[in-house]
Amino acid sequence: MESSTFTKPKLIIRPARSVWAILLMRWVRNQVCEFMTGNNQPIPFWAQVKWYYQTYKGNPNIRGFLAKESGKTVGYGLIINYDGRWAVTAGFIESARGKGYGRKMFGFLNNYVFTELKQQYVYLDVLATNTKAVALYRSLGYKTTGELRGTLTMRCESPYEAGI
Numbered sequence: 417m418e419s420s421t422f423t424k425p426k427l428i429i430r431p432a433r434s435v436w437a438i439l440l441m442r443w444v445r446n447q448v449c450e451f452m453t454g455n456n457q458p459i460p461f462w463a464q465v466k467w468y469y470q471t472y473k474g475n476p477n478i479r480g481f482l483a484k485e486s487g488k489t490v491g492y493g494l495i496i497n498y499d500g501r502w503a504v505t506a507g508f509i510e511s512a513r514g515k516g517y518g519r520k521m522f523g524f525l526n527n528y529v530f531t532e533l534k535q536q537y538v539y540l541d542v543l544a545t546n547t548k549a550v551a552l553y554r555s556l557g558y559k560t561t562g563e564l565r566g567t568l569t570m571r572c573e574s575p576y577e578a579g580i
């Protein structure tokens with residue numbers, strides 16, 4: 417009898433280092449822009465290339481990651497230092513949502529901020545209308561610390577001892 421096996425696709429998260437990785441990040445980002453900004457304004461190709469060379473490359477205040485499923489880029493994550501506060505953001509293409517990847521990516525980003533960057537807190541901004549994302553963040557321990565024009569600022573405290 418023929419047997420078939422089903423292997424759950426695995427998500428691999430890798431640092432985004434090259435300009436090509438940053439263009440793949442834009443490809444995903446342009447599919448989730450309405451969740452990020454509330455509008456559908458895509459990032460032009462040239463603007464992303466400019467951002468890579470002028471802002472991202474070699475900047476220790478920005479860490480980018482790509483998420484791959486069976487070799488295909490399906491999501492990205494970013495860690496950015498704004499005025500001493502480390503904030504995270506992430507997005508997945510529609511076909512990759514609801515599979516636990518967002519939970520895995522935010523778990524990875526939080527852990528990176530706590531253990532690699534040795535921070536006590538990690539922050540994020542989210543549109544209050546993005547109820548799915550807000551539910552995910554709450555379940556990860558994020559608490560709302562402020563609200564401005566429909567955007568919530570949330571903060572999660574490190575489970576590790578302060579000052580690690």
Ligand SMILES: CC(C)(COP(=O)(O)OP(=O)(O)OC[C@H]1O[C@@H](n2cnc3c(N)ncnc32)[C@H](O)[C@@H]1OP(=O)(O)O)[C@@H](O)C(=O)NCCC(=O)NCCS
Nearest residue numbers: 448451507508513514515516517518519542548549551552
């Ligand atoms: C928000 C996002 C990153 C979540 O990632 P995801 O892979 O879809 O979510 P997961 O499958 O890991 O689910 C995590 C949690 O989200 C919530 N969730 C997932 N699907 C949901 C749905 N259809 N309705 C309500 N909540 C849902 C649940 O709390 C879920 O918890 P569970 O693991 O106990 O079921 C992803 O949907 C996405 O990229 N959305 C578009 C971009 C975006 O909104 N980014 C965040 C900007 S701040």
